[in-house]
Amino acid sequence: MFGPLTESLRTSRLLLEPLAVHHAEEMAEALADPRLHRYIGGRPLTAAELRVRYARLVAGPAPFHQESWLNWVVRRRRDRRAVGYVQATVRPGPRGREAAVAWVIGMPYQGFGFATEAARAMVGWLAAHGVTEITASIHPDNVASATVARRLGLHPTPETSTGETVWRSRTTGPT
Numbered sequence: 001m002f003g004p005l006t007e008s009l010r011t012s013r014l015l016l017e018p019l020a021v022h023h024a025e026e027m028a029e030a031l032a033d034p035r036l037h038r039y040i041g042g043r044p045l046t047a048a049e050l051r052v053r054y055a056r057l058v059a060g061p062a063p064f065h066q067e068s069w070l071n072w073v074v075r076r077r078r079d080r081r082a083v084g085y086v087q088a089t090v091r092p093g094p095r096g097r098e099a100a101v102a103w104v105i106g107m108p109y110q111g112f113g114f115a116t117e118a119a120r121a122m123v124g125w126l127a128a129h130g131v132t133e134i135t136a137s138i139h140p141d142n143v144a145s146a147t148v149a150r151r152l153g154l155h156p157t158p159e160t161s162t163g164e165t166v167w168r169s170r171t172t173g174p175t
């Protein structure tokens with residue numbers, strides 16, 4: 001649906017770079033704390049494991065899935081440090097393209113508004129590229145993530161997906 005991401009997105013404090021295999025080492029360091037997995041399952045991956053994972057993500061799904069995997073490394077502009085990532089899985093939906101989004105910011109970099117700033121840039125890009133509905137699945141106890149979702153204009157719905165609350169919003173489409 002989308003070709004490989006080529007453009008970086010710039011915000012006042014952050015640069016969102018299209019994910020590449022060479023990001024694995026710095027991301028393994030940024031995401032090393034097991035507490036990051038409290039609400040999302042799994043465990044921190046080693047640089048070698050991340051290289052394999054990123055190669056798969058960059059290659060994308062098989063075309064018959066009609067799905068795009070969009071991943072950006074979030075980098076702090078001030079010191080060029082990788083601080084986390086944001087991602088969107090885009091699919092055709094009944095009212096246009098839909099994107100399921102997620103965000104992860106390394107423990108040392110949390111609480112500065114980076115997730116909100118990065119996710120806002122991503123959602124703006126998605127809206128400009130024909131995505132009309134955004135969803136996020138958030139563990140009911142994940143207050144930090146719910147705060148980010150609310151700030152993006154998402155609302156919790158009665159729907160659940162593997163025990164997580166599904167949040168949704170319509171975008172205003174391309175401007």
Ligand SMILES: CC(C)(COP(=O)(O)OP(=O)(O)OC[C@H]1O[C@@H](n2cnc3c(N)ncnc32)[C@H](O)[C@@H]1OP(=O)(O)O)[C@@H](O)C(=O)NCCC(=O)NCCS
Pocket residue numbers: 035036037039040102103104105106109110111112113114115116117136137138139142143144145147148
């Ligand atoms: C969710 C996450 C990305 C937020 O990153 P962040 O950069 O700290 O987020 P922001 O600073 O933009 O906003 C988070 C807000 O939630 C608040 N918050 C954080 N933890 C909280 C808690 N336990 N209770 C209440 N509010 C909390 C923060 O204070 C902040 O609000 P503020 O700006 O008013 O202070 C980060 O905590 C994370 O990576 N968690 C692990 C992975 C994860 O769960 N991802 C979400 C998957 S749906």
